[in-house]
Every structure is written in structure tokens, then in C-alpha cells.
Amino acid sequence: MAAAAPTDTPSTGPDWPLAIYEALKSADVRQLCYVPDAGHARLIRLTHDDPAIATTVLTTEEEGVALGAGAWLGGQRAVLLMQSSGVGNCVNMFSLLASCRFPFLTFVTMRGEWAEFNPWQVPMGKATQSAFEIMGVTVFRMERPEDAGEIAAAAATLAFDSDQPIAVLISQRMIGAKKWTENK
Amino acid sequence: MSAALDRRAAVKALVAERGDLLVVSGLGSSSYDVFAAGDHPANFYLWGAMGGAVMIGLGLALAQPSRPVAVITGDGEQLMGLGSLATSAAKKPKNLSIVVLDNAHFGETGMQMSHSGLGVSLEQIASGAGFRSVSTILDHAALQAFRPKLRDLAGPHFAVVAISTDHVDRALPPRDGVFLKNRFRSHLGFSVS
Numbered sequence: 602m603a604a605a606a607p608t609d610t611p612s613t614g615p616d617w618p619l620a621i622y623e624a625l626k627s628a629d630v631r632q633l634c635y636v637p638d639a640g641h642a643r644l645i646r647l648t649h650d651d652p653a654i655a656t657t658v659l660t661t662e663e664e665g666v667a668l669g670a671g672a673w674l675g676g677q678r679a680v681l682l683m684q685s686s687g688v689g690n691c692v693n694m695f696s697l698l699a700s701c702r703f704p705f706l707t708f709v710t711m712r713g714e715w716a717e718f719n720p721w722q723v724p725m726g727k728a729t730q731s732a733f734e735i736m737g738v739t740v741f742r743m744e745r746p747e748d749a750g751e752i753a754a755a756a757a758t759l760a761f762d763s764d765q766p767i768a769v770l771i772s773q774r775m776i777g778a779k780k781w782t783e784n785k
Numbered sequence: 786m787s788a789a790l791d792r793r794a795a796v797k798a799l800v801a802e803r804g805d806l807l808v809v810s811g812l813g814s815s816s817y818d819v820f821a822a823g824d825h826p827a828n829f830y831l832w833g834a835m836g837g838a839v840m841i842g843l844g845l846a847l848a849q850p851s852r853p854v855a856v857i858t859g860d861g862e863q864l865m866g867l868g869s870l871a872t873s874a875a876k877k878p879k880n881l882s883i884v885v886l887d888n889a890h891f892g893e894t895g896m897q898m899s900h901s902g903l904g905v906s907l908e909q910i911a912s913g914a915g916f917r918s919v920s921t922i923l924d925h926a927a928l929q930a931f932r933p934k935l936r937d938l939a940g941p942h943f944a945v946v947a948i949s950t951d952h953v954d955r956a957l958p959p960r961d962g963v964f965l966k967n968r969f970r971s972h973l974g975f976s977v978s
Contacts, residue, residue, distance in 0.1 A: 660868030671844025
């Protein structure tokens with residue numbers, strides 16, 4: 602099992618999951634929820650190791666939209682990590698953000714847009730940005746590891762200080778090719 | 786489940802002398818019931834986000850660990866978010882209680898029979914998810930016995946309250962989500978941005 606686990610950091614370039622983590626710490630994010638994803642694995646580990654951040658693993662992505670709303674009601678800032686395939690699961694729950702003007706911040710690792718070997722990932726990968734935008738969520742693209750900290754910090758400010766719903770799409774090219782089979 | 790508590794009386798009893806209890810109500814009749822029991826700034830009434838009531842309660846409970854949080858919702862709303870029972874059981878927030886008002890029907894949409902009316906046991910699902918405190922409430926005595934659990938911080942608790950399908954008049958809480966959010970946060974001492 603462990604041998605088949607994909608690498609979760611790019612082989613070169615800045616440590617962008619750490620940069621996102623540090624930006625979230627600076628923004629006083631206290632809850633992080635996620636549907637597991639290899640691209641997010643390092644950020645998930647960093648937050649699990651941080652007693653100041655409550656981490657919650659979800660069964661489906663829309664749970665995280667509601668969890669973040671509850672956190673905000675209780676005075677805390679929350680972030681949702683997911684994969685592009687999960688964005689479609691959230692569409693109705695996004696109405697909560699518009700109806701109540703809840704802040705919302707999610708980081709989405711992209712599938713189906715760059716060197717994708719699984720065609721079943723392509724339809725939702727192509728629809729991810731539009732799915733956010735039809736529900737009023739502002740979308741940023743993270744294309745280069747060296748921009749990760751700055752984009753994460755700007756997104757957090759816009760979300761939590763201006764009560765905006767924000768999604769940061771992390772490009773599949775940036776995450777790096779995922780190894781799907783052992784010893785290949 | 787053929788027993789039948791009056792839903793309004795049941796909810797009124799649950800939130801009576803509420804103290805510092807924070808309440809999230811699921812969309813539809815549960816929100817009407819909580820409002821009819823007495824409007825309160827520590828009530829957050831959902832008018833949408835079906836299936837999300839427990840997760841809002843969980844996020845709130847994690848943010849406010851010293852305050853008891855009750856989610857009061859219906860069987861239909863809970864059935865749409867069954868995964869949230871797994872998520873919250875795994876997280877084990879001691880200050881969260883989930884109360885499902887179960888009339889075995891989808892009351893908002895024409896009283897079609899729900900899965901609980903067709904044999905699905907929400908209690909067994911909650912038990913299987915990992916809730917160790919699971920209650921089935923069939924009468925007022927059981928309801929009164931359960932009430933202290935809402936505030937004992939020894940949860941998470943899960944309870945199903947068998948309610949009647951009898952019609953009750955609607956009692957409509959405010960629908961402005963921004964107002965409800967700001968009122969709730971102000972009650973907890975947070976500034977309105």
C-alpha cells in the first residue's frame with residue numbers, strides 16, 4: 602500500500618504546501634476540513650500536526666461548505682481542501698454562502714486538465730471553474746509554486762475580511778504528475 | 786415507529802430553559818418548530834442547504850467547545866446528509882447533540898413516505914457511525930429524561946424523536962440569512978463586519 606502511494610510534493614520548486622499553510626496560519630485559520638487528495642497530502646499533514654488547527658475529514662465535499670459556515674457562526678475561520686471532482690458535489694450548498702454572505706475559502710487541486718490519464722476526471726475538471734462561478738464564487742488560479750503564499754494570503758484576506766466566497770484552483774501542472782502504478 | 790409526540794410541544798420542551806444552548810435548525814418544519822418555541826439570537830434557522838444542518842452544528846461546536854450545540858432537524862433533512870453522521874461521530878465533539886424529529890415522511894413536499902418510514906433506522910446508522918449515545922424518544926417521559934444531555938458536554942449525542950404527522954400551522958422565522966448570521970455572531974460577542 603505504502604509503496605503505491607503517490608508522491609505528494611513536486612520534485613522541484615518552492616515548498617508551496619508549506620507556503621499555503623503559513624499564509625493560513627497568518628490569517629488565523631483555526632479549522633481545516635478536507636476530502637483527501639494526494640496534492641493536498643502535505644498540507645493536510647501540516648495541519649494535523651498543528652494543535653491550533655482542528656482538522657476534519659469529510660465524507661463528501663459539500664459537508665465542508667456547511668462546516669465552514671458553522672465555524673464562522675462560532676467565530677472561527679475555516680478552509681476546505683478538495684479536488685476538482687468534488688466541486689460539483691457542492692453546488693447547492695454554495696447557496697448558503699450567497700444567502701448568508703458567509704466567508705468561504707477553498708483550495709482545489711485540479712484534475713483532468715494537464716497530463717491526465719483518467720478520462721473520467723476530465724468532465725468535472727473542465728467544469729470546475731464554471732461551477733464555482735455560476736454560484737457566485739470568485740476563482741483564482743495558482744499556476745506557479747512561487748506564487749502560492751501570496752495568492753493564499755490574498756485569498757484569505759478577501760474571504761475573511763470582505764466576506765467573499767473564494768476558490769483557489771491549483772493547476773495540475775503545478776502539482777506534478779501523479780504516479781499511478783508501482784515502479785513506473 | 787407509530788408513536789406520536791406533537792412536534793411543537795416536543796421542541797418547546799427540548800429548548801425550554803435553554804441557558805447557553807446554541808441551536809441550528811434544519812430547513813422546513815424543524816425551523817418552524819424551533820422558532821415557534823421562542824425566537825432567540827442563538828438560533829440559526831436554515832431555509833436551505835438541505836443536508837447541511839449537522840455540519841453547520843459541527844463547525845459551530847468545534848469553534849465553541851465550551852457551549853452546548855444542538856442541531857434540531859427532520860428525518861428527510863438528515864437522510865440527505867447521512868455522511869455528516871459519520872463525519873461528526875469520527876470527530877466526537879462532546880458539546881454536540883443531534884435531534885432528528887422523525888415523522889417518517891417528507892412533510893414539506895406533500896407527505897411522501899421517507900426512508901425512515903420505509904424501514905431505515907437512523908438510530909442504527911448513528912450507532913454504526915460511532916455515536917455511543919443514541920436515544921429513541923417515544924413519549925414525554927423519555928423526552929424529559931433526554932433533555933439534560935443537550936447540555937452535559939458528554940456527547941456527541943444522537944436522538945430520534947418520534948413525532949406525529951398531524952398538521953401544525955406554519956410559524957415562519959426570519960428568512961434573511963445575513964440578519965440571522967449577524968444576530969448569531971453578535972450574541973456570541975463577535976463584531977459584525
